[in-house]
Amino acid sequence: MIQIFNVCKSYQKDSSALEDINIKVGKGEFLYITGPSGAGKSTLLKLLYGAEKPSRGQILINGQNLTRMGLGKIPYMRRRLGIVFQDFKLLNTRTIFENVAFPLEVQGKKRFEVGKKVYQVLKHVGLEHKLQRRPLELSGGEQQRVAIARALVIDPLVLIADEPTGNLDPEVTLDIMELFKSANARGSTVLLATHDREMIRQFPRRVIYLDKGRVVDDRLP
Numbered sequence: 001m002i003q004i005f006n007v008c009k010s011y012q013k014d015s016s017a018l019e020d021i022n023i024k025v026g027k028g029e030f031l032y033i034t035g036p037s038g039a040g041k042s043t044l045l046k047l048l049y050g051a052e053k054p055s056r057g058q059i060l061i062n063g064q065n066l067t068r069m070g071l072g073k074i075p076y077m078r079r080r081l082g083i084v085f086q087d088f089k090l091l092n093t094r095t096i097f098e099n100v101a102f103p104l105e106v107q108g109k110k111r112f113e114v115g116k117k118v119y120q121v122l123k124h125v126g127l128e129h130k131l132q133r134r135p136l137e138l139s140g141g142e143q144q145r146v147a148i149a150r151a152l153v154i155d156p157l158v159l160i161a162d163e164p165t166g167n168l169d170p171e172v173t174l175d176i177m178e179l180f181k182s183a184n185a186r187g188s189t190v191l192l193a194t195h196d197r198e199m200i201r202q203f204p205r206r207v208i209y210l211d212k213g214r215v216v217d218d219r220l221p
Helices: 041-048 074-078 096-106 111-124 140-152 170-185 197-202
Strands: 002-012 015-025 030-034 056-061 081-084 158-162 189-193 206-211 214-219
Touching (some): 030 041, 030 170, 041 158, 041 189, 074 081, 140 170, 158 170
Parallel strands (some): 030 206, 158 189
16 A cells, blocks of 8 residues: 655755655554654655655555656646645634635536535534534544544545544544544554653554654564
8 A cells, every 4th residue: 555665865965854755654554753853754755745855765555656756647636635734724714614615616516515424524523513613612632633634534545644643632543543443444544653651652553653753563463
């Protein structure tokens, strides 16, 4: 499903954010990417969803080589990816319904289909009663659930999340992790970057450890 070959990412000549990364992720796998701040977790995720290109190496997702993909094709590739950002990136001038509907509208789905699917996924995350609210009217945990709903609404081939529980209390973290587990059970390959060791202990899965831009460990639970 995901193949990363000898990937390096440098922002300056004498400094590498990532160095010689080699990772293979199978279809339907759930994978944590962890390590200290500055280890390269967010940089690796950005390469996976095409926000940046590697300085060297190859990245393949479902047989498509992102490294050789032109800028015009990146948005089409992202239509198969669900992305949950650390800072949510919700549209504050739009309702919760409109935020979650946005990826489907980009895909050109019919209005009836969009409405039905958005309601279903908001019900799944427990926010169907707030679909006409706006993001700033919700708590941080609710905003994160909206961000996850937006990622899930396209039934993503790959679900990528960057520190999705970083600013949430433990009870909300449990709820969020159940959503990722559910998405994984329905067939999405999940890559979740986190520094939360307790969460990894509670929900054991394969873990990739990064340190100073290198993979220093790759272990199964």
